[in-house]
Amino acid sequence: MTNFELKELKTLSYQRPEIDKGYANQSLYVNITDPDIAIKPVTEQMKEIFIGGKGFDLWLLWHAVTPRTRWNDPENTICIASGPMGGTPAYPGSGKSIVAAISPTTGSVMDSNVGGYFGPYLKFSGFDALEIQESIKVFASKGLPEDGYALSEVLTNHFAGGKPRGISVVSTGPGAAHTVMGCINFTWYDNKRKRARYKQAGRGGLGTVFADKGIKAIVARWDSVSLDSNKPADKEALRSVGKAYSKEIVALDPKQNQMSKIGTTHLVPIMNDFDLLPTHNFKFGQHKHAGLIGKDVYKDIFDPGFDGCWMGCTVACSHGVKDFVPLTGDYAGKKVFVDGPEYETIAGCGSNLGVFDPYFIVEMNFYCDTYGLDTIAVGTSIAFVMECFEMGLIDTSHTGGLDLNFGNRLGALTLVHQMATGEGFGKIVGQGVRNMKKVFAESYGADPGILQDIGMESKGLEFSEYMTKESLAQQGGYGMALKGPQHDEAWLIFLDMVHNYMPTFEDKAEALHWFPNFRTWFSLCGLCKLPWNDIVPEDNKEEDEPAKVMKHIRWYAEYFSAMTGRKVVPDDLIPMSEAVYNFQRIFNVRMGFGRREHDTIPYRAVGPVTVEEYESRQERYDDQLTDKYSVDIEEKSSEEKVALLRNFREEQYEKLKDAVYQRRGWSNDGVPTVETAKRLRIDFPEVLEVLEVSGR
Amino acid sequence: MISLNDEKIPWQEGMTVADLLSGLNDAHNYAVIRVNGKYVSRPNFDAYKIPDEAEIFLIPMVVGG
Structure with missing residues (x-):
């Protein structure tokens, strides 16, 4: 038994709003220095343009920080949100939370998605998003375990009141405080094994921000969850599409x-x-x-x-x-x-x-x-x-x-x-x-x-853990990802390298437009990406574009419509994401990064750095030099061939950047144009100011 | 006999994964299949011999990550 003390610093009494069509319509702001707790409205404009989840996080974070904010400045804010579909038990993969803050590793905006029950419980408790700002000066707890494993269990038991499944704990551990690669653990309760378990918001050191603010843990408590918890606009339509999706996954x-x-x-x-x-x-x-x-x-x-x-x-x-x-x-x-x-x-x-x-x-x-x-x-x-x-x-x-x-x-x-x-x-x-x-x-x-x-x-x-040397599209998928080389934005290796679905620069650019934007959509809605394309309908190969798994996209459009009452068709989903995606790129520009030079990747991601690497796949590389680039390699040493191949491959990557920026509606320096901002209705005065300063 | 996505088809001595797929009109979609629980990928299709009574599933295009 762990003995510990908790001291109450501040309490806010509030009337919990009824959830309406997937939204609580308000967010919670916590300043842990003063301390202060406040409730902010979620506006119709926020819902219309930013949808929820990562979109809400970015909007709140934009207004919390300045271009000079560093990751460990008090105004850096940890934002956590689910999304309008987050917390739906009938539709697979509907429990994600998305965390965002200024990152200690990149110095700019970082987002990371995570499972566990916190985001849905936060919303059902009355808040679409949570902002935590400032650094704590008085420790409010004493005697709690330092490590995330024990802490999750102790706090779950402490707050459970006999119902541990109603608790979700958000915490980190001692490594987060001593490194820049801290993650945040989000728990759920495993009824079968009678223990708290967790998933991680891992990328970009968000746990380090959490630890730097002196936050020990955040706990959400909720009661039972049902299809009614989100008060969907059309419950029967939601039940129907969720049932079809669940059934397909169980079968396939x-x-x-x-x-x-x-x-x-x-x-x-x-x-x-x-x-x-x-x-x-x-x-x-x-x-x-x-x-x-x-x-x-x-x-x-x-x-x-x-x-x-x-x-x-x-x-x-x-x-x-x-x-x-x-x-x-x-x-x-x-x-x-x-x-x-x-x-x-x-x-x-x-x-x-x-x-x-x-x-x-x-x-x-x-x-x-x-x-x-x-x-x-x-x-x-x-x-x-x-x-x-x-x-x-x-x-x-x-x-x-x-x-x-x-x-x-x-x-x-x-x-x-x-x-x-x-x-x-x-x-x-x-x-x-x-x-x-x-x-x-x-x-x-x-x-x-x-x-x-x-x-x-x-x-x-x-980098996350995929080899990209033989897939130019995936080099772009990593290099042009907004937050850095993480595969949740684009994973094109098989489509590009194995299936050769995108032979031209234009094909690759189209994929690097569509896939990052569609994957972004999941993080706006509080959804997991896995059900979309890791279980594929048996008749998917009959579709015009099998890589997009269109049957599932049609179901997602039905799901969104049934939840929010905002009628959408598959073609509407990409523009929804595009607004947030471009807003994040402009946010990067505002923080001093987000241009062409920042989309550079190390040569190890592009081709063989050493002779050892070259000679380990010599036939492949020799063939490319002779067949693709028409080089006479008869008298060339391995060192010379490494250098030649490097020139060609680096040139290809720069050409890919040109094609992708053009497709995305960005300047040749990788910055969204004013026209793009206007088309996506993110031409807020402060956004235009960033674009004006950046010369776009 | 072998089972391919729950359908019974005749087995032949020395039959490889490549042989099996050559009889399908949509073989290009499959870069990975599962034979008796073991994944076999396209680079090994020519060499991998299918045993009699094998249970085989065609794994759809891998587009995840």
Whole structure:
């Protein structure tokens, strides 16, 4: 039993509004310095243009900060919102929350979506969004656990009042305070296992902002949830479309990816087969031992169960490991429950580190969550360190004696534990790849050129875990993503590389317009993307554009109409997203980044940096030089061929930028034009002022 | 006999995944299939021999991530 004290600093009594067509029509503002709590109206204009979720977050954040706001300034604001469909139990994947703030890794706007019950419970409690500003000066709690694992359980039990399923806790852990890659844990209660579990808003260090403000946790409490909780405009239409969708998933998931049994671990062998699984800091895309960390192994390690991170979701992909006993750290020798791992964690903390031990990955997963660390940023950062170590750019005199060759499991875990305490070399690793490049060059004398080539970050955010060398479209999907290289905006590798659906620059530009915008739509509505295209109708191949899974899009349009009463058809969804998408790009410009130069990616994402990489796939690269670029390679050394290929590939990427910017209605410098802002009705005076200053 | 998406079709000695797909008019849609629970990807279609009594599912185009 944990003994702790909670001190009440401020209370606001309010009359909870009835939810109307998916909206509470107000947001909650909390200033934790004064302290102050206030309720703000959600206007019709907000709903019309920004829809909800990430759209509301961005609008609130825009008004909270200035172009000079840094991530650790008091006015930086953590915004959390679900969306009009968030909290619907009848439609799969309808429980997402979206978090936004100014990021410590990029210095600009960051958004991250997450499962768990918080966003829906926040809305049902009367608020479409929550803003938390300022830094706390008086700690209001004493004796609470430091780590996210114990804290989630303790607070769930404390506030449950006999109904733990009605509690969702938002918290982080000690690693968030000592690094710039902190994540935020969002809980839900697992009735079968009688314990709080969590998902992570991982990207961009939002947990670090949370910790910097001295926030221990945010707790939402709600009672029962039903189809009526959102008061949909047309309940029967919603019930009908939700039933059809759920039924289809139950029928097809067992035949397709079996996510209800193995989560996203099926991606490991598939990515490996297509040379897309990052290994050894994205040097290679394949490894002979990849089968040791794929779905065939994890299906036996996962605790069986129908595990959804939101009520009624038939995708149910949130699997975990029961009675896992860590070998290291404070939990060494104790049985714990681990949520995950998912594909990204397996690739980031496994293959990319040259480790093919499934239990090591589970331990990395456990401690990253417990310490409040983003598994993607941790994996990509340690992979970078390991390659620097093997290249001799750093040595044991820099690492505190740690041998950090690829495959060193204990070394990697030691770094994670050091990140939690802000000690040793882990403290430096916890500053992320961009900061490490600076330290290694300026303090350790490493060559900045090679650091830039192999340091897998763009805009300051670490790459998520897909190889992009052979997919120009996915290079753009990462490089031109608004917040940095995260796949939730565009994942085009298979369509581009495997199916060759987009052979021209114009085709790729169209995909890099449509897919990021449609994926944005999910984050406006409080929805998970997985049900859209990870379970595909059997007749999908008959559609004109099978990659878009149009049957599901028609259902989403019906769902939105039934919930909000705003009648839409599939063609209406992209313009809804475009307004928010362009607003976010302009927000980036306002913060001093969001132009062509910021869409640069390291060459490791584009092609082979080293002779070792080139020669490992020599036939492929030689063929490209001769067939595609008409180069006579007879007398050329591997070094010369690496340089030649680089020139061609970098030129292709710049041409892609031209095509994408044009398709998106942006200037050649990557800034939305005034005409685009007007077309999307985001031509607010303060937006036009940004565009005017930026010369558009 | 083997089962392809729950439909029974004849099995032949030495039959590969590529052989199986060559009989379909929409084979280009499939870059991955599942044979007795194991994923087989396009780079291995020519070499992978299907056993008799195999249960096979065609995995739709992978567009996720």
